[in-house]
Amino acid sequence: MDLRIFTEPQQGATYDTLLTVARATEDLGFDAFFRSDHYLSMGPGDGLPGPTDAWITLAGLARETQRIRLGTLMTAGTFRLPGVLAIQVAQVDQMSGGRIELGLGAGWFEEEHRAYGIPFPEERLARLEEQLAILTGLWGTETGKTFSHDGRYYRLQDSPALPKPAQRRLPVLIGGHGATRTPRLAARYADEFNIPFASPEDTERQFGRVRAAAEAVGRPSGDLVYSNALVVCVGRDDAEVSRRAAAIGREVGELKSHGLAGSPAEVVDKLGRYAAAGSSRVYLQVLDLHDLDHLELISSQVKSQLE
Structure with a gap:
């Protein structure tokens, strides 16, 4: 199973902090460093020193890392026009030597749109479908x-469709819990389907919907990568688990129920349940970006058992 590090910088992180975590991700043998695409903090904390832009961050990391994949879970479709996003992502892919992946979603956090004057249209899923058609088309x-594209929301005429990504096919991730439209979009456009913060049972059910949608359009369901995103909180003993849970403002019991928490053995066992549900990749949501010992522990005592 591939393990990737997934960060939430809107909760409060500088670029230098993200660079430190990305370099640790690479040094410790993880497959990838991903980040959210948000401009407003959520939950506990004041969000200081303020948000960092996802694609500016990834551009910097593209030049300061060598091996790891880099991407977003998920870029909000409301933040950027699809033609502009296609240019940005292709350029960052070139800067990285072909290590970029684009997770794209419809956008959901209305409060951050109000805070920064970003339009928050009602028909976001319909817009997302057009955005996916434009990005992959360009x-x-x-x-x-x-x-050219003559749609309801976007019109492109005689675009030179440049620049191109360094990769022949830049991976596109689509995710979510929607029972009908989301699987259909994934079947048509995605290289990977991701379900965030779901139980093994809900994971298996949603993966089944995506597989069925792929087969319905004549695509082998095995063409897609199936993955989860889950909060992680690992400790060598109960005291360390409790300390790490407190540092992110969470309860140990809740983390064990809804994420990957406990001893390395407990986490390996739970990852096995997700593997049985069809997951081959897990994005570990790391919320304390200053606890690099946490990453080392996961690498040496969790990741090592999955290789």
Whole structure:
């Protein structure tokens, strides 16, 4: 099972902090460093020193790392026009030497849109479908030819469809709990389907919907990677688990019920349940970005048992 580090910088992190975590992610053998795309903190904490932009961050990390994959869970479709996003992502992919992955969602956090003057339209899922068609269309257009799109929300006329990503096919992630439209979008556009913060039982059910949607459009369901995103809180003993839970403002019991918490053995066992549900990759939501010993423990005593 692939383990990836997933951060929530809107809760309060500088670029230097993110760089430190990304370098630790690489040094400790994890597969990838991902971050959220939010501009307002949620839950406990004041969010100081303020948000960092996801794609500016990834551009910097692209030049300061060598191996790990880099991406978003999830870029909000409301934040950027799809043509502009296609240019940004392709450029950062070139800067990284072909290590970028784009997680794209409809956008959901209305409060951050109000806080920063970003429009929050009602028909976000319909817009997301057009955005996916535009992004994949621009990247897939043969060099020297043009791309046009005449949709309800976006119109592109004779775009040169440049620049191209460094990768022949830049992976696109789609995720969520929706029972009908989300699986259909994943079947058509995604390279990976991710379900966040779900039980093994709900994971298996949602993966089944995505597989069925893929087969319905004539695509082998095995073409997609199936993954989870789960909060992580690992300790060598109960006291260490409790200390790490308190540091992120969570209860141990709640973390064990809804995430990956406890001793390394407990976490390995629970990851096995997700693997049985069909997951081959897990994004570990690390909320205390200053606790690098936590990452070392996960690498040496959890990740090592899954290889």
